[in-house]
Amino acid sequence: MAMFVHLTSAADAPRIRRSGIRADSRGPEGARGSYVFPVLPSYTLTHQWLRELARGGSRGGLVAVHVRLDDGLEVWAGHYAGRYSGRKREERRLVTAAEAVRLIAGREDPRGWEVFVPRAVRPGEVHRIRTAPQVVGWRYKPDAHGTRPCTCFGCVVRGGYGGRRLRERMPHPLDGPPPPVPVLLARIAAADGDPAALDDALHWFGMRRRGPLRALAPLAAHPEPRVREALVWALGHWNTPGTEDLLDTLAADPDPRVREAVVWKADRRATPRAEALLDTLATDPAAEVREAVASAREPD
Numbered sequence: 338m339a340m341f342v343h344l345t346s347a348a349d350a351p352r353i354r355r356s357g358i359r360a361d362s363r364g365p366e367g368a369r370g371s372y373v374f375p376v377l378p379s380y381t382l383t384h385q386w387l388r389e390l391a392r393g394g395s396r397g398g399l400v401a402v403h404v405r406l407d408d409g410l411e412v413w414a415g416h417y418a419g420r421y422s423g424r425k426r427e428e429r430r431l432v433t434a435a436e437a438v439r440l441i442a443g444r445e446d447p448r449g450w451e452v453f454v455p456r457a458v459r460p461g462e463v464h465r466i467r468t469a470p471q472v473v474g475w476r477y478k479p480d481a482h483g484t485r486p487c488t489c490f491g492c493v494v495r496g497g498y499g500g501r502r503l504r505e506r507m508p509h510p511l512d513g514p515p516p517p518v519p520v521l522l523a524r525i526a527a528a529d530g531d532p533a534a535l536d537d538a539l540h541w542f543g544m545r546r547r548g549p550l551r552a553l554a555p556l557a558a559h560p561e562p563r564v565r566e567a568l569v570w571a572l573g574h575w576n577t578p579g580t581e582d583l584l585d586t587l588a589a590d591p592d593p594r595v596r597e598a599v600v601w602k603a604d605r606r607a608t609p610r611a612e613a614l615l616d617t618l619a620t621d622p623a624a625e626v627r628e629a630v631a632s633a634r635e636p637d
């Protein structure tokens with residue numbers, strides 16, 4: 338039997354003792370399952386993912402769930418970078434649980450490697466659950482210490498400790514932090530209808546959860562489809578009253594790219610009114626809009 342460790346929120350420990358580990362994560366080929374790592378002689382390497390997972394937040398800290406899996410169980414093993422880079426030497430491969438342990442334990446540097454179990458872990462396979470120190474492992478990526486951190490949306494955890502100060506000290510050219518609302522409104526006023534300038538200002542508005550909807554709503558009548566599409570992407574997720582009225586208006590836009598953008602924003606809102614809007618767009622005359630609705634409604 339191969340021994341692995343699964344790191345999860347301490348609040349999930351009672352449920353895991355009763356029912357095992359749910360197949361909550363998405364893996365290769367769309368499979369549902371959970372991520373684990375082999376128990377190695379090195380305590381630090383075994384729990385290397387702890388600090389990185391803690392960046393996403395947890396309830397009561399993280400705990401280590403040790404699980405015993407049958408040696409012949411087929412799992413996916415590989416480096417996490419293979420999920421994004423597509424590099425052959427790091428892409429995940431389907432192996433047995435015993436082979437996954439040998440593959441990772443035999444590497445000179447196993448940091449960043451992971452094992453995906455393409456099913457739920459049964460209660461009988463849970464060996465023990467114990468607390469784990471919260472300061473073990475790397476953050477961001479192996480060997481990140483001493484390198485300039487990236488402040489893009491994909492790397493900085495929103496609300497994470499020190500995240501705001503980091504973004505203010507090293508602002509990202511595309512991901513901010515965004516300029517204050519009065520500055521952005523002044524840019525829009527000075528743009529005099531220029532699509533490039535309006536597109537840039539709306540990009541920054543898209544990083545907010547709410548904002549001056551009345552001041553931006555007139556852009557729905559801008560003659561350039563590029564500006565109207567940027568308006569949808571920027572404001573479509575806001576919780577400001579009147580946002581859904583604006584989406585209803587833009588759902589009748591003559592340009593199919595604008596209507597397609599409305600599809601994705603309506604799907605994200607997941608409200609009864611947004612569902613009704615998707616029903617309407619499902620019969621849109623443009624094939625790309627109908628395809629977007631069908632894709633948005635596909636089960637995860």
